[in-house]
Amino acid sequence: MDMLSKLTNLFQQALETREPIVNLLESFVDHWKGITNYYIETTDESRPVKQTDIPWRLKQMLDILVYEEQQQQVEETGPCLEYLLQHKILETLCTLGKAQYPPGMSQQVLLFFSKVLSQVQKPLLHIINVYRPVQKLIRLCGLPDAQTEKEESLFLLAVCTRVKKDPYVLNYILEVHTEATRSSSTSDEPAAAATSTAAAAAAAAARSGTCEAHSGTTSPAGGTSPPGPSSPATPALSGPQATSGLIQILLHLSKSQKSRVRLRAMEGVLVLATLPGKDSGALLAASTPLCELLAQRLCELYSLIPSTLDPVDLQGFPLTPWREQFTQMGEEEKRPPDPGTEPLTGFLCWLDYCQELLTHAPKKLTVKLAKEIHRQWLTGLLQPQLLQMSEAGILLHTALLCCCVRHIRSPALLAELVPFLLGSGKHPERRADTHTDTHTTLRYKLIQHCDHISDEISVATLRLFEELLQKPEQSIVANLVLRNLAQRSYASPTTAGCAGDERHAADVDTLDESEELEEDPFFSDSEFGAGEPLLSLPRRPDESSSSSSHTQLAETVNSFLCLVPQEAKSSHHVQGAGYDTYVHDAHKMLNECTALSLDWGWPDTATDNPAPTSEFYEGHFLQVLFDRIARILEQPYELNLQVTSVLSRLAVFPHPHLHEYLLDPYISLTPGARSLFSTLVRVIGELMQKIQHIPNFSDKLVHMRRQLMGLEEETMADHVVLLRGVIVLEEFCKELAAIAFVKLPMEEQ
Template identity: 70%
Template sequence: MDMFNKVTAFLQQALETREPSINLLDSFVDHWKAITNYYIETTDESRPVKQTDIPWRLRQMLDILVYEETQQGEETGPCMEYLLQHKILETLCTLGKAQYPPGMSQQVMVFFSKVLSQIQKPVLHLINVYRPVQKLIHLCGLPDSKTETEESQFIFAVCTRVKKDPYVLNYILELTKDSQKKCSSTSDEAVADSCSGASSPESAPSPPPPSSSTASSCSAQSEAHPSSSPQTATGIIPVLMHLGKSQKSRVMLRSMESLLLLVSLPQEDTGHLLAEKTPLCHLLSQRLTELYCLIPSSLDPADIHSYSGAQWREQFTQDSTEESQSFPGSENVHKFFCFLDYCNELTKEAPRILGVKMARTIHLQWLKGIIQPHLLQMSEVVILVHTALLSCSVRHINSPALLEELVQFLLGSDTHCEKRQDTHTHILRYRLIEHCNHISDEISITTLRLFEELLQKPNKSILVNLVLRNLEKRSYRLPGSGVMDETQRVESDVLEESEELEEDPFFTDMYEDSGFGGQEPLLSLPERNSREMRNPSVHTEVADIVNSFLCLVPQEAKTSHLVQGAGYDTYVHDAHKLLKECTALSRDWNWPDSAKPTETSPSTDFYEGHFLLILFDRIARILEQPYELNLQVTSVLSKLAVFPHPHLHEYLLDPYISLSPGARSLFSTLVRVIGDLMQRIQHIHNVTDKLMMVRRQLMGMEEETMVDHVTLLKGVIVLEEFCKELAAIAFVKLPIEEQ
């Protein structure tokens, strides 16, 4: 009984001491009045806000709003109604601007950020919300700001809300008729300035004077495009670009993520707003140009080529900075390529209209405004560094819009057959191809690397512009050839080729002394597929073509069979892989399955085009060029040969085509090289032993020692390997083409 009485008394006491239910609105109003009373009662204006109860009361008000929303459901609660009707956000914005008490702006931004991120209902379209948000954005991005962290969080919260409710973008951009006209005229002036500072394809700009650094040579360009400072240009876009230059990595990351949220809005109308009504495109390309101009021109091109690049987010990791500083100037290189990757992602994620506008502005301001003048000047050092940087840039660009502008910049848009005298249609294209045959071997190697990078990009117009437009009519063939029955083709073409070689003075007595002819055993090809077994002529043709390349180098000049793992078979696997990549690359390019019929009487003489002309000229000098240059030339030609276009395959890999007068193919060029080789090696004692020594040195199996005729011997080794590579490419391609 006593126990029961104690329990009853305890429950009675609990009921008597229970707090009355709290009225949320009364509590919300009390916290707000306490904040306003502080300004009425306080006399110490220097007291920091963190030493007052204002931060605590703002947190309580936020908690009440969030709790009320969970209780009210779809309807707006009384506390939110009070906040809107009494313009509390407007008042807070004014207090933050006044920085009273000191540090108030941080507290206001934190409060705004949490309201926008924690309140689930759409509120940013309400005038008593977006007006103070606009005013608070104007307080962001000011010079020497102490609130960058809070600003970046606030802007990120705004952009997150816009991502959820894209229709509020108009309110955040503050687009009025006057501002739209002003922004549009500013954008047009920027593009006009870029166009006037850059050259058109028909007229080259006056190259700037040589300078010791890229930064100094870009100073004039920077003056021509002054940056839009937050003091004169307001709005969320300039603020984001300003915060993106912060020294605080966290602030920089948040601002870049915020801009990506805005740009990736999928609606075309929002893309149009950002493209035409804001300075976004101009500021992005301007920032890219600024970072490029900070790269010193004293860089070693080898360091640039070895730079692996990085995704833009990686610059904010702890290990990124240490890894990027592997060579002098690498920090600036790393910053530029990280931002280039960021622009690349922006143009990929943006709606088409915005992505194209960003890419075109980058084309005008960076490519034409900065890079082109450097590539067209006479300083070899400047040409070398900027070509290497451009090659590295090509490697990292994969956005379709940005890649299209890059191709237009480098090659132009011509699709008609080239003419020998036509050297001024696109001056940069012509000059870059000429650089592949430059007096400086370093410039030639670097420019060839640029074209090799281009050939690996998923853009059909690159192959069309450089090669295919000149092979379209197949005028490299003798008129009337190619119409015989396929079963007779091999025998007759081999006979014709033999007759041509016998008449060629380079090949006098070749078969008697060199072992080039019947002494070399033909490759025995494995069984390929059931179709070849059913049709032996297919297998025979594959074997003949492959062996034409394998037997091209005379026996005494061959050394690969003397080194383990250096045989022809090693190239077959690589050729399979390369063919698979190129086939995937060109799958959507609608290339024909078979060659186009040749014209019986071509109207003009065949011209292979400037690009192939230079490559063939380089191959013709393979016995007298540096080893590294030979490797690069053969690498580019191998890339071309592996593409599954019937005209490319025929012109580069078919030894038996009957060439029209004055025309040359890759095989006929190699035949001439072999003729030159036969004359040269006759004067070298123990040529096979010396070739073997040089090969082992190149493979790192022996220490390098002085060898006579070392350039010639290295050229012979590259020639042998190139012929094996072409044979492997023909081996993996022909069955596909025959099927």
């Protein structure tokens, strides 16, 4: 009995291994004949496809293909898949879908193609009887008034995902051919578009049980495409294809009102744009309008931002990562009902999407996309808005640009943005520069806007430059400031030739302001309040002694802390407003700027001998900033805060010339030159003249500070602008002192 049982089991196993293959093929053919027989037997042409057995039979065919593949070896092609390929079933389905017979057939065809491409693991897209119907089905997507966006997006994403597995088939799908190939493929397209033609084709397939193989088609098991000049295996690159190409359709669907359709379309473009290898990027850049359409969409979304948007709302406006706009939370939690919020969010999401492409795409595609964004958006759309005459327009678009700069992280896009805004000049500026060059006109206008008659425009433009200074791009600091300080021609040769301690031991009486400060009792060290954390070291070095680095630090810090006289100070009357509060912030800023400039190759020490020059010019940017600081007592509070913020950002950069020019109170300047400290000295002289004519100035100043800190209610008061300017001046001097303190190496502190 045991022997008989064993034999029975062996026979059963043999039957199980052979029987399913035959049954699978028979079942597959039966389901296909069931579909084609429908077109022979039916008389109701208006019956929807969902009321027929076609969807069920297509699903059964798909399940058979998937199951068959699971039972086969990787290299083998199963009988069912071979039948599908040799009998051109996909071609016939594509024809039926195009005819929309029965109604809704196109959706079923799209779903079937999508599932075949995503569930069958064997490489398929290089086979002519697969990629030809796929190409034809792609051309049927994106048509006007189509009700198949959902199925189209699924199908196209499946195509892109399949291409990702086999990037070499990209040119098959994009249909990048020579002219001869195009003519050949055009002649191969089915003329049948009407219902009757589609039905006739299906009926013929049902009667014969087979379709004539395509001329030149080899066995699908070999996985080869037809030979000859019409093969797209090695296509010649040509111009962008017709408007029905895969790229165009995907970007068309990315504008859909349905969020899932948009997401799939954008994911599909992202998959194609980030295919590995140089050839894919070169093909997309040279032979498709991908870059042009992406930049065009960016411009469209920017143009949708309403002109009524309040620039104040753009300060700190968050960037929504492009994928998050499709999440359920993002759909439910809409922003406040501001008419400009949704278009602005849409634009920033698309900008973020473009940056992801720029970050992960091959180099050739990245370069072309960044240049296309430069051409269409920056130069074509944004530049005229920044140079217009309308103050409201300038303010809005400057604020929008500032918001964009804050969120730009792509090195490729940043490399286009910086020359667009600042030009490419590297030589020192001259006062006589006309700024008529088209490459510097925008730079000149933007810097002029920092000193605009409209305070709102000045604040917005200063905020723009502050955002620029936080970008990891060396040319920004070099263009705005360092190219004018590179030769160190601001320092007199005698002092500049001294090094280290000897330079600080030199006589600083060449500054007229120094003598005034020494004679003025308001600048005496003994006048400081007990709350000031001054370093208990002499304010000025003794000429006969050699000061240590620690002494130099104390002198510099004390020079800034002593600059504002006691009568004009109010911080020691309010808790938490002392010098110590700035040290932590200065450390944070220094770490940020040091990290940015780590690979910029800046020198550790200043140039020993300054280059001789007839007249030192600090440059257009510093000139405007110094002019603004000189008027700090007569400008609005917010404007003063922004000017001092930009100067603090510059002062914290670890370049020796920047440090010396902005933070060294004892530098001996060349005739006609001014530094930040000398500018502040003149402001203090002006302040002392003004406060002599204001009764109870100190009390009013303390009251104003408490108001600004929210400790007291705001009330109408005289000299509001002056009082607030004095407060900003005191805080700025403490901030500069803190920056000077933290920039000294820790081992020397």
